[in-house]
Amino acid sequence: MKRGWFRWFALGVIAAGSFALVSACGDDDDDATPAAATHETTATSSPGSPTAVPLEGDLTVFAAASLTDAFTDIGDAFEAANDGVDVQFNFASSSALATQVNEGAPADIFASADNAQMRVVTDAGSAESPLLFATNVLVVVVPPDSELQSFEDLAAEGIRLVLAGPDVPVGRYSRQILENASAPGGIAPDFGDRVLANLRSDEANVRAVLSKVQLGEADAGIVYQTDAAIAGDEVRVIEIPETFNVIAEYPIAVTTDSGEAELAAAFVAFVLSEEGQAILRAYGFSSP
Amino acid sequence: MADRTATVTVIFLGIAFAAFFLLPFGGLVDRAVREGNTWDIATSEFAIEALQLSLWTSTVTVVLALVFGTPAAYFLARAQFPGKSLVDGLIDLPIVLPPTVAGVALLTAFGRRGLLGEPIEEWFGFTFGFRTIAVIMAQLLVSAPFYVRAARSGFESVDFQLERVAYTLGASRVRTFFRIVVPQAWPALLAGIVLCWARAMGELGATLIFAGNFQGSTQTMPLAIISAFEGTxxxxxxxxxxxxxLLVVALAVLTVFRLATSAAGRRL
Structure with a gap:
């Protein structure tokens, strides 16, 4: 997957023109529009970089842990398209990032794994006008040799379950799914309680949940489909029935204190562009 | 004139150093006062359970470090053997390594797929992960070297001739150790105990990775702090x-300990 960005780059150049049209019509971000509009006249130029003034500067992106691989690729592609740009990432749980952004951490962009954490930041006035850029669903992961076969098996007595903490988006979603499965028409009214009785650890973020399962320390965990995909053969995926599952929404926003607002807006536009979306899809995200 | 410049410089450096250490604590106190709900959180079950767990696991860790570390420290202080500096280095290693490395190392040894963890689960059906014992193991690995280091240099400072005299006067080895060596090395041993306890209280990385994070069983104070910080x-x-x-309790424990030990030091 990683090598494929050249193909996307070519695609992206073509797509940039069409994207520019879309963003010129409906984008409420004033900074992005002139940058994007330039592509109509210069099809050879890379996305997000006006020919008149090439984009340059350092960009610090605070992104949810589940975005680690996809955003690293997007950052590489963005840097490749804009010579003078250096993108730095800070990956952690969205809740930790939200706290850091509100405390004045030098972030230009905040990409959250849920709307709640984005609201924490926008309510504090640290960012505004978030845009939805990806969605994700949750799955159960177990070690490859596990005896667990179905979502219902999570309630089996004595299994070691790990979830992300209740305040971390993926942890909140996991508990929401258990609630859904305990509601009328679900698996059983006490299903959620029986599953939570197996809980052994509140991990700090989704990657920590995944590694506990990869290492075999835990018998099962709930993670994003995208994280399960990265682990490959080291874990086996058990699908969560669609009726109980939660669709995680990923919003992105430029921070109000960003010293690189124009560059940041160009990065956001790049994430929303066909090229950015193709990279996200390659890692198992869905386009909103 | 030169003297005066030196004095001013020293005073300035001292004040800058003190400010650097005091300001972060000042910031915490200032924020706690402004937040308003500090007392409610400090007395919540979440906080109390974490504090209790931290206090008793770190105490067990210190006792284990004393029981297992003292003979090792004495041996290293007295014995000469080839490869001794390598052994010294190995014992110091956990001091240098990031605690997360210690956590990963513990997993590779005592995890369910670890060198010893796998056979132990097969034979006894016992696993270390997500249990309080894993918290103590993580603390012991990263904090015991501080005690062993201090104890070793303490034993080295004891004049070997004194031990010889005790033997020739008919004292047993054990009696000599507790009556002659330990009192002489006492200040160093105490310093080692304090360092070991403090390091165990602050242990975060190895515990998170090896033991997990669950209120009541593995969530010590540092884990509770990071959980609160990461949560909403x-x-x-x-x-x-x-x-x-954590600061208040640690300060109280250290102060009481220092008062008690200086009193004990005067008696010896």
Missing amino acids: ALGLAGAVALSLI
């Missing part, structure tokens, strides 16, 4: 409140 329910206010309790 308590957030920064929670992290500040918990940090303050």
Whole structure:
């Protein structure tokens, strides 16, 4: 997957023109529009970089842990398209990032794994006008040799379950799914309680949940489909029935204190562009 | 004139150094006062359970470090053997390594797929992960070297001739050790105990990785602080409140310990 960005780059150049049209019509971000509009006249130029003034500067992106691989690729592609740009990432749980952004951490962009954490930041006035850029669903992961076969098996007595903490988006979603499965028409009214009785650890973020399962320390965990995909053969995926599952929404926003607002807006536009979306899809995200 | 410049420089450096250490604590206190709900969080079940767990696991860790570390430290102080500096280095290693490395190392040894962890689960059906014993193991690995180091240099400072005299006067080895060696090395042993305890109280990385994070069983104070910080329910206010309790308790323990030991030192 990683090598494929050249193909996307070519695609992206073509797509940039069409994207520019879309963003010129409906984008409420004033900074992005002139940058994007330039592509109509210069099809050879890379996305997000006006020919008149090439984009340059350092960009610090605070992104949810589940975005680690996809955003690293997007950052590489963005840097490749804009010579003078250096993108730095800070990956952690969205809740930790939200706290850091509100405390004045030098972030230009905040990409959250849920709307709640984005609201924490926008309510504090640290960012505004978030845009939805990806969605994700949750799955159960177990070690490859596990005896667990179905979502219902999570309630089996004595299994070691790990979830992300209740305040971390993926942890909140996991508990929401258990609630859904305990509601009328679900698996059983006490299903959620029986599953939570197996809980052994509140991990700090989704990657920590995944590694506990990869290492075999835990018998099962709930993670994003995208994280399960990265682990490959080291874990086996058990699908969560669609009726109980939660669709995680990923919003992105430029921070109000960003010293690189124009560059940041160009990065956001790049994430929303066909090229950015193709990279996200390659890692198992869905386009909103 | 030169003297005066030197004095002013020294005073300035001292004040800058003190300010650097005091300001972060001042910031915590300031934030705690402004947040308002500090007392509620500090007395919540979440905080109390974490504090209790931290206090008793770190105490067990110190006792284990004393029981297993003292003979090792004495041996290293007295014995000469080839490869001794390598052994010294190995014991110091956990001091240098990031605690997360210690956590990963513990997993590779005692995890369910670890060198010893796998056969232990097969034979006894016992696993270390997500249990309080894993917390103590993580603390012991990263903090015992501090005690062994201090104890070793303490034993080295004891004049070997004194031990010889005790033997020739008919004292047994054990009696000599507790009556002659330990009192002489006492200040160093105490310093080692304090360092070991402090390091165990602050242990975060190895515990998170090897033991997990669960209220009541593995969530010690540092884990509770990071959980509060990463979460939204308590957030920064929670992290500040918990940090303050940890600071106050640690300060109290260290002060009492120092008073007690200086009293003991005068008696010896």
